[in-house]
Amino acid sequence: MRRHCYSASRQTSAQSLVEVTVGVVVLIVVVIFLIDLALLIYAVSLNDMVCRDAAQQAASGDPSDAEARALTSIENRKRRQADSFRSAFRLIPPVKAEITGQPGVRIDAQTDEPKQLGGMVTGTVSVTTEVETQPFVVHLVLGKKPPLSFRSTAVVPIKFVRPAQ
Amino acid sequence: MTFLISLVVLLIVVIAVCGLALNRLFLNRTKAQFSVDSLSTSLAAKINAHDRLGQMNELVESSRELVFTSRQAVDTCNNEKKFRKLAPLCDRLLDDARAGYPLVEGERKRMNATIRKEVQDEIASYNKSRSDLPAEFLSLKTSTPRVERVDLGRIVNVDSNIKALDVIPQLYEYDRRNGHFNSNSKLYRAGRNASLPMPDGDLIYNFCALPVTQGKMSVPPRNANSNSFISLGSIFNDGKNNIGDTVELPHALKVSCASDVMFGNASNPLSGTLGTESVGVSSGAQAESQ
Numbered sequence A: 001m002r003r004h005c006y007s008a009s010r011q012t013s014a015q016s017l018v019e020v021t022v023g024v025v026v027l028i029v030v031v032i033f034l035i036d037l038a039l040l041i042y043a044v045s046l047n048d049m050v051c052r053d054a055a056q057q058a059a060s061g062d063p064s065d066a067e068a069r070a071l072t073s074i075e076n077r078k079r080r081q082a083d084s085f086r087s088a089f090r091l092i093p094p095v096k097a098e099i100t101g102q103p104g105v106r107i108d109a110q111t112d113e114p115k116q117l118g119g120m121v122t123g124t125v126s127v128t129t130e131v132e133t134q135p136f137v138v139h140l141v142l143g144k145k146p147p148l149s150f151r152s153t154a155v156v157p158i159k160f161v162r163p164a165q
Numbered sequence B: 001m002t003f004l005i006s007l008v009v010l011l012i013v014v015i016a017v018c019g020l021a022l023n024r025l026f027l028n029r030t031k032a033q034f035s036v037d038s039l040s041t042s043l044a045a046k047i048n049a050h051d052r053l054g055q056m057n058e059l060v061e062s063s064r065e066l067v068f069t070s071r072q073a074v075d076t077c078n079n080e081k082k083f084r085k086l087a088p089l090c091d092r093l094l095d096d097a098r099a100g101y102p103l104v105e106g107e108r109k110r111m112n113a114t115i116r117k118e119v120q121d122e123i124a125s126y127n128k129s130r131s132d133l134p135a136e137f138l139s140l141k142t143s144t145p146r147v148e149r150v151d152l153g154r155i156v157n158v159d160s161n162i163k164a165l166d167v168i169p170q171l172y173e174y175d176r177r178n179g180h181f182n183s184n185s186k187l188y189r190a191g192r193n194a195s196l197p198m199p200d201g202d203l204i205y206n207f208c209a210l211p212v213t214q215g216k217m218s219v220p221p222r223n224a225n226s227n228s229f230i231s232l233g234s235i236f237n238d239g240k241n242n243i244g245d246t247v248e249l250p251h252a253l254k255v256s257c258a259s260d261v262m263f264g265n266a267s268n269p270l271s272g273t274l275g276t277e278s279v280g281v282s283s284g285a286q287a288e289s290q
Helices: A002-059 A063-080 A138-142 B002-047 B049-079 B081-129 B169-178
Strands: A087-101 A105-107 A114-116 A119-133 A148-157 A160-162 B135-137 B140-142 B146-155 B222-224 B229-237 B252-263 B270-281
Touching (some): A002 A119, A002 A148, A063 A119, A138 A148, B002 B081, B002 B140, B002 B146, B002 B222, B049 B169, B081 B229, B146 B270, B229 B252
Antiparallel strands (some): A087 A119, A119 A160, B140 B252, B146 B252, B222 B270
16 A cells, blocks of 8 residues: 555656656747847847938938948947847948939139039938847747848938038 | 646746737837938928028018118108208108018018928828838737827027127117027027017017028038927818918927827727827028028
């Protein structure tokens, strides 16, 4: 009788141990997947933010230097970025500046040379950035090879008033 | 034990999905704010296209000075014997100067109406072109923002681009005593009647607020804090254009937008509205106007 009880108790403990082991393994996989997914979404949202900042910078000044300003903005962001080992941003050239209106030129009466008139430059600047991220498991679920890349595009009106010469 | 572990896994998944959906909601809110900021800046850029506000302020000031100096000439002719024979000519000059006032004022009102119309057309075009298809993520749908209300106005503590000059000392002194211009910057104040001394006090001179140039650089169109915005009247409300006029010319506008948010299945969704607003300020006066 005593022997039978001891055997049943051992069986229950073993069953629990197996259940806990399997359960913990499943839990760990689920948690890793969720953390990975969260990091992926974080990288995508960060890319959106980087793209918007770069577009704002690109639009605030002479459209001919728009790409340089966008690059500077992205480089500054990269420097601040603490988890760059997981994801990397880059600018997708070209930065498109669509100018719809700008001040013309006048011929100087004394020198006969063309001089730039001052005035507002209107139009939009479009910036595209890409983020590449190295997931642990998400790519297996999505059926893609790492690194995963995501693009974001932001269009901002030009904020520039050309000074007169 | 299996049940407990399944419950924990389920709980973690549910919390994670809710977290991601909430994160998506905030992300959509940020995106909506960004697009409303862009819209308000591009609308504001239209207000002072080709520096028309700066030129109008110049015109108002020129008309004001002309009336003042013509009145001075009439007074001189009446008071001094040697100039008395020029009195009819001076009267004629004063009449002409005063007759110029309604022309300037009429042009200012026309410009006000044109600005309203251009902004209203742009809003209609934006609302028409925006996509009504909502972006969906984990059964959370968010539509692109639609313009609900637009107010024209100005930014607090921004004076006009017109500097009070001491070329006409009497006018300068009169304006200084009446606080028509800012004693530090010497720029005429906006949003008040810069009236002339009697008997020309019946003429109303309103300057439009407009940032001045810094050297050769003009202030570009930009976004501003909504607390610094003073509304002069709404031009668009609940999808309809408002008819009406404002005394002052605007140099800024406030755009209020709404995005529809739905969560859950189509038959019984949880729905709400995400509100976003943005203030856009026009470019400043240009060096040539100065």
